[in-house]
Amino acid sequence: MPTVLRWGPYRAFFYSNERGEPPHIHVRAGDFEAKFWLHDLSVAVNAGFPxxxxxxxxxxxxxxxxxxxxxxxxxxxxxxxxxxxxxxxxxxxxxxxxxxxxxxxxxxxxxxxxxxxxxx
Incomplete structure (x- = not known):
């Protein structure tokens, strides 16, 4: 899916194949990435699979x-x-x-x- 926001070094986006999960957004800057749940703006715990x-x-x-x-x-x-x-x-x-x-x-x-x- 497209990038929805760029702010300084940050890029907010959605992975296009993450259906079935609660609404969330990914934010990346450099080598760091976070996933935020949108319903309560909490950080989702995800170790990832690089x-x-x-x-x-x-x-x-x-x-x-x-x-x-x-x-x-x-x-x-x-x-x-x-x-x-x-x-x-x-x-x-x-x-x-x-x-x-x-x-x-x-x-x-x-x-x-x-x-x-x-x-x-």
Missing amino acids: AHEITFTADELVVTLADGRRIATPLAWYPRLRDASALARAHFELMPMGIHWPELDEDLGIAGMLKGRPAV
Whole structure:
């Protein structure tokens, strides 16, 4: 999903594959990321599952986690990535709880990928 706010070094955004959770927002600055529940503005506890490597096949996004697990999800689940050029896909940022493609303004949460959730 798109970035909803930039304020100095902070970027507020939503992961497009985190359906089924209470309303919340992620805030990132540098290498730090926080997740806030919106109903009471409390901080959500989430240790995250840091990504280590990202590759694309003809029809899948493959993420290797820092602990060695591999997640392969259909590229069809992520229309912005599916429709993007290989160059745009290759420009991504690994974050503590997900992946950000700045040129595409797309953010995917690792927890959502582990739960098999496509983008909305």
